[in-house]
Amino acid sequence: MCLINLVDYTIDSPEKDYGFDKLDFALSLGDAFAIITDSPGRAHMFLKTLAMLVEPVSGDFYFKDKKVDFSDYRNLLPCKKKIGYIASDSAMIGNITVRENLLYMRYYFENSLSLSLDEITKKLCKNFGIYDKLDMRPGRLRSVDLRTAIAIRELTKSPDLLLIERPENFTGYTNLDLFTEVLRDMMLTKLPIVFISYDRDFIEEFSNKKIFLKDGNLDIVK
Amino acid sequence: MDYIAGYIGRKATITTNHISNLFALTYRIFVLIFQKPKAGRALVRRITLEQVYFNCVQVLPIIIPIALVFGSTLIIQFAKVSGQYDLGKTMVMLIVRELGPVTTAILVILRSATAVTIEISYMNVFHEIDAIEMAGIDPMRIVCLPRLIGITSAILCLFIVFDILAIIGGYLIVWVFTYIPMGDFMTQIGKAITATDIAVGIIKTIFFGIAITVTCLKHGLSIKELTTDTAVSISKASIECFFYCIVINVITSILFYM
Numbered sequence: 001m002c003l004i005n006l007v008d009y010t011i012d013s014p015e016k017d018y019g020f021d022k023l024d025f026a027l028s029l030g031d032a033f034a035i036i037t038d039s040p041g042r043a044h045m046f047l048k049t050l051a052m053l054v055e056p057v058s059g060d061f062y063f064k065d066k067k068v069d070f071s072d073y074r075n076l077l078p079c080k081k082k083i084g085y086i087a088s089d090s091a092m093i094g095n096i097t098v099r100e101n102l103l104y105m106r107y108y109f110e111n112s113l114s115l116s117l118d119e120i121t122k123k124l125c126k127n128f129g130i131y132d133k134l135d136m137r138p139g140r141l142r143s144v145d146l147r148t149a150i151a152i153r154e155l156t157k158s159p160d161l162l163l164i165e166r167p168e169n170f171t172g173y174t175n176l177d178l179f180t181e182v183l184r185d186m187m188l189t190k191l192p193i194v195f196i197s198y199d200r201d202f203i204e205e206f207s208n209k210k211i212f213l214k215d216g217n218l219d220i221v222k
Numbered sequence: 223m224d225y226i227a228g229y230i231g232r233k234a235t236i237t238t239n240h241i242s243n244l245f246a247l248t249y250r251i252f253v254l255i256f257q258k259p260k261a262g263r264a265l266v267r268r269i270t271l272e273q274v275y276f277n278c279v280q281v282l283p284i285i286i287p288i289a290l291v292f293g294s295t296l297i298i299q300f301a302k303v304s305g306q307y308d309l310g311k312t313m314v315m316l317i318v319r320e321l322g323p324v325t326t327a328i329l330v331i332l333r334s335a336t337a338v339t340i341e342i343s344y345m346n347v348f349h350e351i352d353a354i355e356m357a358g359i360d361p362m363r364i365v366c367l368p369r370l371i372g373i374t375s376a377i378l379c380l381f382i383v384f385d386i387l388a389i390i391g392g393y394l395i396v397w398v399f400t401y402i403p404m405g406d407f408m409t410q411i412g413k414a415i416t417a418t419d420i421a422v423g424i425i426k427t428i429f430f431g432i433a434i435t436v437t438c439l440k441h442g443l444s445i446k447e448l449t450t451d452t453a454v455s456i457s458k459a460s461i462e463c464f465f466y467c468i469v470i471n472v473i474t475s476i477l478f479y480m
Contacts, residue, residue, distance in 0.1 A: 053352055074360055081358025090356075091349040095341070105357045108262045108364070157357070 001065055002026045003161055003192055004050060009059035011049055018045040022059070025218060027161070030190040033220075034197065034207035043196045043213055044087065047163045050194060051085045052076045064160075081105075084159030086170055090150045092138040098149050099134040105157060124152045127178050128171070144172040155182060162186070164195040167202060180205070240440075247366075248436045254360075254367045262359065266368055273372020277334045278379045285329055286391075289384045292321065293392020297407075298400065310410020313389060318419045319475065322385045323426040327434065327467040330377050331460055335438045338369060339459040342442025343452045351443075366439050374431025381427040422478045426471060433466040 006025040013019040018041050027033070027050075037043045048054050052061065052068065061068040063079045070076065092101045099117065100107070102125075106115050117125070117134075125131040128148045130141075138146055147170045154162070162183075164170070171179045176199075183206065187193065194211075197203050203210075212219040300312050342365070345351050354361045393407055441459035445451045 051356065053356075073355070077355060077358045077360060080356050083356065085356050089349045089352070091353045093350050093353060094344070094348070104265075104354075105359070107265045108357070108359050111261055111264050113264050113268055 002028050002062065003031075003064060005060075005062035005065070006049075007060040007062070009049070009061065010057045011045065011054050012057045013045060013054075018042045020046070020049065023049075023218060025220075027192055027194065029192055030208075031192045031194075032187065032206050032208045033192075033194040033211050034203045034209075035194065035211045035213055036203075037196075037213035039213070040196065044089075044165060046211075046213060047085070047087055047165055047194065047196065048089075050161070051083050051087075051163055052080055053085075081157075082160040084154035084157060084162040086151050086154050086167070087163065087165035090147075090154070092146065092150060092153070094138055096137070097135050098130070098138055098141065101138065101149065102134070102153050102156070118156075121152060121156045124156065124182065125149075128152065128175055144175075147171060148175060151179065155186065159191070162191060162193040162195075164193060164197075166196055166198065168197060168199045176202075244436055244440055247440050248432060250362060251366050251370050251436070251439075254363050255371070262363060266363060269364065269368035270372045273368055274376050274379075276337075276376075277330060277373050278376035281329060281333055281376070281380060282383065284333065285326070285380055285384055286387060288325065288329070289387035290391045290395060292325065293317065293388030293390075294395040295392075296321075296388075297392045297396045301396070308410060308414065309407060310412075311414040313411060314414040314419055317388045318385050318415060318423050319479075320471070322381055322388065323423055323430060324467065324471055326377055326381045326384050326427060327430040328464065330373065330380065330430075331434060331463045331467070334373060334376070335434050335463050336456050336460055338373070338435070338438040339442045339456045340452060342439055343445035343455055344449070346443055346445055347447065347449050347452070369439065370432065370435045373435045374428055377427045377431040377434070378424065381423060385423065418478060422474060426474050429470045429474070430467045433470060434463045437463045437466060 004025070004027040006023055009020065009023040009025070011018075011020040011023070018039070035043045035046060045054065049056075052070075055070050061070070068076060068079060092098065093104065096104070102117060102121055103115050107113055122131070125134060128151075130145050130148055130152075133141055133145055133149075138149070141149065151171055167179055167183075168176050180202065183193070187206070193206065195202075195206065210221045212221065296313065296316060297309070300309050345365070351361050351365070354364060389411060390408075438459050441455045441462075445455050
Protein backbone atom coordinates (compact mmCIF):
# COMPACT_ATOMS: atom_id res chain seq x y z
CA MET A 1 0.00 0.00 0.00
CA CYS A 2 1.24 3.45 -0.91
CA LEU A 3 0.99 5.96 1.89
CA ILE A 4 1.19 8.85 -0.54
CA ASN A 5 0.84 8.73 -4.28
CA LEU A 6 1.00 11.84 -6.46
CA VAL A 7 -0.19 11.42 -10.04
CA ASP A 8 0.35 14.12 -12.69
CA TYR A 9 0.52 16.57 -9.83
CA THR A 10 0.96 20.19 -10.85
CA ILE A 11 1.76 22.93 -8.39
CA ASP A 12 1.82 26.54 -9.47
CA SER A 13 4.14 29.02 -7.82
CA PRO A 14 4.45 31.83 -10.35
CA GLU A 15 6.08 34.47 -8.15
CA LYS A 16 8.94 32.26 -6.93
CA ASP A 17 9.15 29.67 -9.69
CA TYR A 18 9.10 26.76 -7.25
CA GLY A 19 6.23 24.98 -9.00
CA PHE A 20 6.04 21.38 -10.20
CA ASP A 21 4.67 20.20 -13.49
CA LYS A 22 2.98 16.80 -13.78
CA LEU A 23 4.83 15.27 -10.88
CA ASP A 24 4.61 11.54 -10.14
CA PHE A 25 5.73 10.35 -6.74
CA ALA A 26 4.94 7.36 -4.53
CA LEU A 27 5.87 6.80 -0.92
CA SER A 28 5.35 3.59 1.02
CA LEU A 29 5.97 2.30 4.52
CA GLY A 30 9.66 2.10 5.29
CA ASP A 31 10.68 4.66 2.65
CA ALA A 32 13.21 7.23 3.76
CA PHE A 33 13.79 9.87 1.13
CA ALA A 34 16.58 12.41 1.25
CA ILE A 35 16.00 15.37 -1.05
CA ILE A 36 19.12 16.47 -2.88
CA THR A 37 18.77 19.80 -4.59
CA ASP A 38 20.51 23.08 -5.28
CA SER A 39 17.21 24.89 -4.70
CA PRO A 40 16.20 24.80 -1.02
CA GLY A 41 13.07 26.80 -1.86
CA ARG A 42 11.85 24.15 -4.28
CA ALA A 43 12.67 21.36 -1.81
CA HIS A 44 10.67 23.22 0.84
CA MET A 45 7.79 23.51 -1.63
CA PHE A 46 7.98 19.74 -2.19
CA LEU A 47 7.65 19.13 1.56
CA LYS A 48 4.72 21.55 1.71
CA THR A 49 3.14 19.68 -1.18
CA LEU A 50 3.44 16.38 0.67
CA ALA A 51 2.00 18.04 3.78
CA MET A 52 -1.02 19.12 1.68
CA LEU A 53 -0.32 22.75 2.46
CA VAL A 54 -0.34 23.68 -1.22
CA GLU A 55 -3.40 23.32 -3.38
CA PRO A 56 -2.67 21.68 -6.72
CA VAL A 57 -3.58 23.14 -10.08
CA SER A 58 -4.23 19.65 -11.43
CA GLY A 59 -3.44 16.03 -10.68
CA ASP A 60 -4.40 13.56 -7.99
CA PHE A 61 -3.19 13.12 -4.43
CA TYR A 62 -3.79 9.70 -2.92
CA PHE A 63 -3.36 9.25 0.83
CA LYS A 64 -3.47 5.61 1.94
CA ASP A 65 -4.86 4.77 -1.51
CA LYS A 66 -7.79 7.15 -1.12
CA LYS A 67 -8.03 10.14 -3.41
CA VAL A 68 -7.87 13.40 -1.47
CA ASP A 69 -10.45 16.02 -2.39
CA PHE A 70 -8.84 19.46 -2.21
CA SER A 71 -12.10 21.31 -2.96
CA ASP A 72 -12.79 21.62 0.78
CA TYR A 73 -9.96 22.08 3.28
CA ARG A 74 -11.90 20.04 5.85
CA ASN A 75 -11.37 16.91 3.76
CA LEU A 76 -7.62 17.31 4.30
CA LEU A 77 -7.71 17.54 8.09
CA PRO A 78 -7.79 13.78 8.87
CA CYS A 79 -4.79 13.29 6.54
CA LYS A 80 -2.85 16.29 7.85
CA LYS A 81 -3.35 15.01 11.38
CA LYS A 82 -1.25 11.97 10.47
CA ILE A 83 1.64 13.97 8.98
CA GLY A 84 4.47 15.28 11.14
CA TYR A 85 5.72 18.49 9.57
CA ILE A 86 9.00 19.83 10.94
CA ALA A 87 9.94 22.68 8.62
CA SER A 88 10.97 26.30 8.61
CA ASP A 89 7.33 27.42 8.43
CA SER A 90 6.09 25.14 11.22
CA ALA A 91 4.69 27.21 14.03
CA MET A 92 3.19 27.13 17.48
CA ILE A 93 0.07 28.97 18.52
CA GLY A 94 1.32 32.20 20.02
CA ASN A 95 -1.33 33.03 22.62
CA ILE A 96 -1.06 29.83 24.65
CA THR A 97 1.86 28.25 26.49
CA VAL A 98 4.24 25.68 25.03
CA ARG A 99 2.68 23.04 27.30
CA GLU A 100 -0.78 23.86 25.96
CA ASN A 101 0.60 23.73 22.42
CA LEU A 102 1.96 20.25 23.08
CA LEU A 103 -1.40 19.20 24.49
CA TYR A 104 -3.55 21.00 21.91
CA MET A 105 -4.44 17.98 19.80
CA ARG A 106 -5.33 15.98 22.87
CA TYR A 107 -7.34 18.88 24.33
CA TYR A 108 -9.38 18.85 21.16
CA PHE A 109 -9.77 15.18 20.36
CA GLU A 110 -10.08 13.93 23.95
CA ASN A 111 -12.41 16.85 24.70
CA SER A 112 -10.82 17.66 28.02
CA LEU A 113 -8.70 20.52 29.29
CA SER A 114 -7.50 18.75 32.42
CA LEU A 115 -4.83 16.68 30.70
CA SER A 116 -1.14 16.49 31.47
CA LEU A 117 1.80 15.63 29.25
CA ASP A 118 2.40 11.93 28.70
CA GLU A 119 5.63 10.35 29.86
CA ILE A 120 7.26 10.26 26.39
CA THR A 121 6.66 13.96 25.80
CA LYS A 122 7.90 14.81 29.28
CA LYS A 123 11.03 12.75 28.71
CA LEU A 124 11.70 14.42 25.36
CA CYS A 125 11.19 17.88 26.86
CA LYS A 126 13.65 17.04 29.64
CA ASN A 127 16.20 15.56 27.26
CA PHE A 128 16.00 18.53 24.90
CA GLY A 129 16.23 20.97 27.81
CA ILE A 130 12.92 22.75 27.42
CA TYR A 131 11.04 21.21 30.35
CA ASP A 132 11.42 24.31 32.53
CA LYS A 133 10.17 26.49 29.67
CA LEU A 134 6.90 24.67 29.11
CA ASP A 135 4.80 27.31 30.83
CA MET A 136 6.16 30.14 28.70
CA ARG A 137 4.46 31.51 25.62
CA PRO A 138 6.27 30.47 22.40
CA GLY A 139 7.26 34.09 21.76
CA ARG A 140 9.36 34.13 24.94
CA LEU A 141 11.45 31.13 23.88
CA ARG A 142 14.82 31.26 22.10
CA SER A 143 14.32 30.29 18.47
CA VAL A 144 16.21 27.00 18.91
CA ASP A 145 14.01 26.06 21.89
CA LEU A 146 10.91 26.98 19.94
CA ARG A 147 11.97 24.80 17.02
CA THR A 148 12.77 21.97 19.42
CA ALA A 149 9.30 22.27 20.97
CA ILE A 150 7.77 22.13 17.49
CA ALA A 151 9.84 19.03 16.69
CA ILE A 152 8.68 17.36 19.92
CA ARG A 153 5.05 18.20 19.14
CA GLU A 154 5.33 16.67 15.68
CA LEU A 155 7.26 13.60 16.82
CA THR A 156 4.76 12.83 19.57
CA LYS A 157 1.62 13.17 17.47
CA SER A 158 2.04 9.55 16.28
CA PRO A 159 2.53 10.49 12.63
CA ASP A 160 2.23 8.10 9.71
CA LEU A 161 4.70 10.22 7.77
CA LEU A 162 7.42 12.57 8.93
CA LEU A 163 8.58 15.51 6.83
CA ILE A 164 11.73 17.20 8.07
CA GLU A 165 13.54 20.25 6.76
CA ARG A 166 17.16 20.70 7.78
CA PRO A 167 17.11 18.75 11.11
CA GLU A 168 20.65 19.96 11.87
CA ASN A 169 19.37 23.54 11.83
CA PHE A 170 16.00 22.82 13.32
CA THR A 171 17.04 21.36 16.62
CA GLY A 172 20.52 22.84 16.59
CA TYR A 173 23.74 20.84 16.38
CA THR A 174 23.82 20.33 20.14
CA ASN A 175 20.48 18.52 20.07
CA LEU A 176 21.00 16.73 16.75
CA ASP A 177 22.30 13.56 18.40
CA LEU A 178 19.25 13.39 20.63
CA PHE A 179 16.99 14.04 17.67
CA THR A 180 18.62 11.34 15.56
CA GLU A 181 18.27 8.92 18.45
CA VAL A 182 14.51 9.55 18.64
CA LEU A 183 14.21 9.36 14.86
CA ARG A 184 16.15 6.08 14.78
CA ASP A 185 13.68 4.55 17.26
CA MET A 186 10.72 5.81 15.25
CA MET A 187 12.14 4.45 12.01
CA LEU A 188 12.33 1.00 13.49
CA THR A 189 8.54 1.00 13.17
CA LYS A 190 8.96 1.57 9.39
CA LEU A 191 7.80 5.17 9.67
CA PRO A 192 8.33 6.77 6.27
CA ILE A 193 10.26 10.03 6.23
CA VAL A 194 11.14 12.65 3.66
CA PHE A 195 13.83 15.11 4.62
CA ILE A 196 16.11 17.83 3.38
CA SER A 197 19.52 17.92 5.00
CA TYR A 198 22.99 19.18 4.20
CA ASP A 199 24.50 16.87 6.81
CA ARG A 200 26.09 14.00 4.87
CA ASP A 201 26.17 11.67 7.89
CA PHE A 202 22.47 12.26 8.51
CA ILE A 203 21.64 11.58 4.86
CA GLU A 204 23.70 8.40 4.81
CA GLU A 205 22.24 7.10 8.03
CA PHE A 206 18.57 7.86 7.48
CA SER A 207 17.90 7.65 3.77
CA ASN A 208 17.30 4.54 1.74
CA LYS A 209 16.29 6.50 -1.37
CA LYS A 210 17.36 9.85 -2.74
CA ILE A 211 15.28 12.39 -4.60
CA PHE A 212 17.26 14.57 -6.99
CA LEU A 213 15.21 17.66 -7.50
CA LYS A 214 16.05 19.95 -10.38
CA ASP A 215 13.86 22.45 -12.26
CA GLY A 216 10.69 20.88 -10.95
CA ASN A 217 11.63 17.35 -11.99
CA LEU A 218 12.22 14.43 -9.66
CA ASP A 219 14.76 11.68 -10.13
CA ILE A 220 14.56 8.94 -7.55
CA VAL A 221 17.66 6.86 -6.91
CA LYS A 222 17.68 3.88 -4.55
CA MET B 223 -16.46 58.06 -20.06
CA ASP B 224 -15.59 54.40 -20.70
CA TYR B 225 -12.84 54.68 -18.12
CA ILE B 226 -15.27 55.96 -15.46
CA ALA B 227 -17.88 53.32 -16.32
CA GLY B 228 -15.18 50.64 -16.18
CA TYR B 229 -13.96 51.91 -12.82
CA ILE B 230 -17.48 51.92 -11.37
CA GLY B 231 -18.12 48.45 -12.78
CA ARG B 232 -14.91 47.04 -11.33
CA LYS B 233 -15.56 48.60 -7.92
CA ALA B 234 -19.14 47.29 -7.92
CA THR B 235 -17.95 43.78 -8.78
CA ILE B 236 -15.25 43.83 -6.09
CA THR B 237 -17.68 45.16 -3.48
CA THR B 238 -20.37 42.62 -4.38
CA ASN B 239 -17.79 39.85 -4.25
CA HIS B 240 -16.52 41.04 -0.87
CA ILE B 241 -20.02 41.26 0.62
CA SER B 242 -20.88 37.81 -0.77
CA ASN B 243 -17.73 36.46 0.87
CA LEU B 244 -18.77 38.00 4.19
CA PHE B 245 -22.18 36.35 3.96
CA ALA B 246 -20.56 33.05 2.98
CA LEU B 247 -18.17 33.23 5.95
CA THR B 248 -21.10 34.06 8.26
CA TYR B 249 -23.01 31.06 6.91
CA ARG B 250 -19.98 28.76 7.35
CA ILE B 251 -19.55 29.81 10.96
CA PHE B 252 -23.27 29.57 11.71
CA VAL B 253 -23.38 26.03 10.36
CA LEU B 254 -20.72 25.14 12.95
CA ILE B 255 -23.00 26.30 15.78
CA PHE B 256 -25.53 23.64 14.83
CA GLN B 257 -22.97 20.90 14.22
CA LYS B 258 -22.15 19.43 17.58
CA PRO B 259 -19.23 17.03 17.34
CA LYS B 260 -18.08 15.82 20.74
CA ALA B 261 -14.45 16.56 19.97
CA GLY B 262 -13.27 20.02 20.82
CA ARG B 263 -16.28 21.16 22.83
CA ALA B 264 -14.25 21.90 25.93
CA LEU B 265 -11.63 23.80 23.96
CA VAL B 266 -14.22 25.83 22.02
CA ARG B 267 -15.99 26.65 25.28
CA ARG B 268 -12.75 27.85 26.87
CA ILE B 269 -11.78 30.05 23.92
CA THR B 270 -15.33 31.48 23.82
CA LEU B 271 -15.12 32.38 27.52
CA GLU B 272 -11.72 33.97 26.94
CA GLN B 273 -13.24 36.09 24.17
CA VAL B 274 -16.10 37.16 26.46
CA TYR B 275 -13.49 38.11 29.08
CA PHE B 276 -11.34 40.07 26.61
CA ASN B 277 -14.22 41.79 24.88
CA CYS B 278 -16.64 42.33 27.73
CA VAL B 279 -15.06 42.18 31.18
CA GLN B 280 -11.93 44.06 30.13
CA VAL B 281 -14.03 46.72 28.37
CA LEU B 282 -16.12 47.47 31.48
CA PRO B 283 -13.66 50.02 32.96
CA ILE B 284 -13.89 51.93 29.68
CA ILE B 285 -17.62 51.68 29.07
CA ILE B 286 -18.73 52.53 32.62
CA PRO B 287 -17.38 56.13 32.70
CA ILE B 288 -18.44 56.69 29.09
CA ALA B 289 -21.99 55.56 29.87
CA LEU B 290 -22.15 57.80 32.96
CA VAL B 291 -20.85 60.82 31.05
CA PHE B 292 -23.22 60.19 28.14
CA GLY B 293 -26.22 59.63 30.41
CA SER B 294 -25.65 62.61 32.69
CA THR B 295 -24.88 64.97 29.78
CA LEU B 296 -28.03 63.97 27.90
CA ILE B 297 -30.17 64.26 31.02
CA ILE B 298 -28.77 67.74 31.77
CA GLN B 299 -29.35 68.90 28.18
CA PHE B 300 -32.84 67.49 27.85
CA ALA B 301 -33.97 68.42 31.37
CA LYS B 302 -33.69 72.06 30.27
CA VAL B 303 -36.21 71.50 27.50
CA SER B 304 -38.43 69.09 29.41
CA GLY B 305 -41.27 71.56 29.10
CA GLN B 306 -41.32 70.83 25.41
CA TYR B 307 -40.43 67.14 25.45
CA ASP B 308 -41.06 64.22 27.71
CA LEU B 309 -37.63 63.64 29.29
CA GLY B 310 -38.12 59.93 29.95
CA LYS B 311 -39.33 59.25 26.42
CA THR B 312 -36.46 61.25 24.96
CA MET B 313 -33.91 59.31 26.98
CA VAL B 314 -35.40 55.97 25.93
CA MET B 315 -35.44 57.04 22.29
CA LEU B 316 -31.86 58.25 22.39
CA ILE B 317 -30.12 55.79 24.66
CA VAL B 318 -31.98 52.49 24.40
CA ARG B 319 -32.90 52.71 20.74
CA GLU B 320 -29.97 54.48 19.16
CA LEU B 321 -26.97 55.61 21.21
CA GLY B 322 -26.67 52.51 23.41
CA PRO B 323 -26.19 49.96 20.62
CA VAL B 324 -24.12 52.28 18.42
CA THR B 325 -21.80 53.53 21.19
CA THR B 326 -21.24 49.96 22.38
CA ALA B 327 -20.46 48.88 18.84
CA ILE B 328 -18.01 51.77 18.34
CA LEU B 329 -16.21 50.89 21.58
CA VAL B 330 -15.95 47.25 20.56
CA ILE B 331 -14.70 48.24 17.10
CA LEU B 332 -12.06 50.53 18.59
CA ARG B 333 -10.91 48.09 21.21
CA SER B 334 -11.59 44.55 20.02
CA ALA B 335 -12.20 44.55 16.27
CA THR B 336 -8.74 45.92 15.59
CA ALA B 337 -7.24 43.39 17.98
CA VAL B 338 -9.06 40.48 16.33
CA THR B 339 -7.94 41.57 12.85
CA ILE B 340 -4.31 41.80 13.97
CA GLU B 341 -4.48 38.50 15.84
CA ILE B 342 -5.98 36.58 12.94
CA SER B 343 -3.71 38.12 10.32
CA TYR B 344 -0.64 37.31 12.43
CA MET B 345 -1.91 33.78 12.95
CA ASN B 346 -2.20 33.48 9.19
CA VAL B 347 1.12 35.10 8.28
CA PHE B 348 3.09 33.16 10.91
CA HIS B 349 1.50 29.84 9.88
CA GLU B 350 -0.37 29.30 13.14
CA ILE B 351 -3.53 28.51 11.17
CA ASP B 352 -1.50 25.91 9.21
CA ALA B 353 -0.28 24.48 12.53
CA ILE B 354 -3.90 24.10 13.71
CA GLU B 355 -4.78 22.36 10.44
CA MET B 356 -1.74 20.08 10.72
CA ALA B 357 -3.13 18.99 14.09
CA GLY B 358 -6.27 17.87 12.24
CA ILE B 359 -8.35 20.62 13.81
CA ASP B 360 -10.72 22.84 11.83
CA PRO B 361 -9.54 26.44 12.35
CA MET B 362 -13.08 27.68 11.66
CA ARG B 363 -14.30 25.80 14.70
CA ILE B 364 -11.44 26.71 16.99
CA VAL B 365 -10.64 30.26 15.81
CA CYS B 366 -13.73 31.75 14.14
CA LEU B 367 -16.65 30.21 16.01
CA PRO B 368 -15.53 31.18 19.55
CA ARG B 369 -14.84 34.74 18.40
CA LEU B 370 -18.26 35.07 16.79
CA ILE B 371 -20.08 33.81 19.88
CA GLY B 372 -17.74 35.60 22.32
CA ILE B 373 -17.78 39.03 20.68
CA THR B 374 -21.53 38.97 19.96
CA SER B 375 -22.32 38.00 23.57
CA ALA B 376 -19.86 40.63 24.77
CA ILE B 377 -21.55 43.41 22.77
CA LEU B 378 -24.95 42.32 24.05
CA CYS B 379 -23.77 42.40 27.67
CA LEU B 380 -22.03 45.75 27.16
CA PHE B 381 -25.18 47.21 25.60
CA ILE B 382 -27.20 46.22 28.68
CA VAL B 383 -24.55 47.66 31.01
CA PHE B 384 -24.34 50.85 28.95
CA ASP B 385 -28.09 51.44 28.93
CA ILE B 386 -28.57 50.79 32.63
CA LEU B 387 -25.63 52.97 33.61
CA ALA B 388 -26.44 55.76 31.17
CA ILE B 389 -30.01 56.04 32.45
CA ILE B 390 -29.80 55.18 36.15
CA GLY B 391 -26.17 56.28 36.70
CA GLY B 392 -26.67 59.43 34.65
CA TYR B 393 -29.80 60.26 36.65
CA LEU B 394 -28.00 59.72 39.96
CA ILE B 395 -25.08 61.94 38.92
CA VAL B 396 -27.44 64.76 37.91
CA TRP B 397 -29.52 64.27 41.07
CA VAL B 398 -26.47 64.34 43.38
CA PHE B 399 -24.41 67.08 41.74
CA THR B 400 -26.94 69.52 40.22
CA TYR B 401 -30.17 71.30 41.11
CA ILE B 402 -31.83 70.66 37.76
CA PRO B 403 -35.49 69.75 38.32
CA MET B 404 -36.38 66.51 36.55
CA GLY B 405 -39.72 65.56 38.06
CA ASP B 406 -40.29 61.83 38.41
CA PHE B 407 -37.70 60.84 35.85
CA MET B 408 -37.62 57.12 36.60
CA THR B 409 -41.41 56.85 36.35
CA GLN B 410 -41.25 58.56 32.96
CA ILE B 411 -38.61 56.08 31.83
CA GLY B 412 -40.71 53.20 33.09
CA LYS B 413 -43.73 54.45 31.15
CA ALA B 414 -41.78 55.28 28.01
CA ILE B 415 -39.84 52.04 27.56
CA THR B 416 -41.58 49.24 25.68
CA ALA B 417 -40.73 45.63 24.97
CA THR B 418 -40.08 46.64 21.35
CA ASP B 419 -37.37 49.10 22.48
CA ILE B 420 -35.56 46.38 24.39
CA ALA B 421 -36.01 43.83 21.59
CA VAL B 422 -34.74 46.27 18.97
CA GLY B 423 -31.69 47.08 21.09
CA ILE B 424 -30.92 43.39 21.47
CA ILE B 425 -31.47 42.66 17.77
CA LYS B 426 -29.23 45.54 16.78
CA THR B 427 -26.41 44.47 19.08
CA ILE B 428 -26.58 40.86 17.89
CA PHE B 429 -26.31 41.96 14.26
CA PHE B 430 -23.53 44.41 15.16
CA GLY B 431 -21.64 41.61 16.87
CA ILE B 432 -21.97 39.32 13.87
CA ALA B 433 -21.02 42.06 11.39
CA ILE B 434 -17.99 43.19 13.41
CA THR B 435 -16.65 39.68 14.03
CA VAL B 436 -17.14 38.38 10.51
CA THR B 437 -15.63 41.52 8.92
CA CYS B 438 -12.55 41.33 11.15
CA LEU B 439 -12.13 37.59 10.59
CA LYS B 440 -12.45 38.02 6.84
CA HIS B 441 -9.85 40.79 6.72
CA GLY B 442 -7.53 38.93 9.08
CA LEU B 443 -7.76 35.69 7.12
CA SER B 444 -7.17 37.42 3.79
CA ILE B 445 -3.62 38.44 4.80
CA LYS B 446 -1.39 35.64 3.57
CA GLU B 447 2.21 36.71 3.43
CA LEU B 448 3.10 40.26 4.32
CA THR B 449 2.79 41.59 7.84
CA THR B 450 2.87 45.10 6.34
CA ASP B 451 -0.55 44.38 4.82
CA THR B 452 -1.93 44.04 8.33
CA ALA B 453 -2.03 47.81 8.89
CA VAL B 454 -4.10 48.34 5.76
CA SER B 455 -6.31 45.42 6.71
CA ILE B 456 -7.01 46.83 10.20
CA SER B 457 -7.86 50.22 8.78
CA LYS B 458 -10.26 48.69 6.22
CA ALA B 459 -11.82 46.34 8.78
CA SER B 460 -12.50 49.12 11.32
CA ILE B 461 -14.09 51.47 8.80
CA GLU B 462 -16.13 48.65 7.29
CA CYS B 463 -17.33 47.49 10.71
CA PHE B 464 -18.44 51.03 11.53
CA PHE B 465 -20.20 51.42 8.18
CA TYR B 466 -22.02 48.07 8.51
CA CYS B 467 -23.13 48.94 12.04
CA ILE B 468 -24.58 52.25 10.87
CA VAL B 469 -26.38 50.51 7.99
CA ILE B 470 -27.75 47.79 10.31
CA ASN B 471 -28.83 50.46 12.79
CA VAL B 472 -30.72 52.43 10.16
CA ILE B 473 -32.37 49.34 8.62
CA THR B 474 -33.47 47.99 12.04
CA SER B 475 -34.84 51.37 13.11
CA ILE B 476 -36.76 51.73 9.85
CA LEU B 477 -38.17 48.20 10.12
CA PHE B 478 -39.41 48.63 13.69
CA TYR B 479 -40.33 52.29 14.02
CA MET B 480 -41.53 53.50 10.63
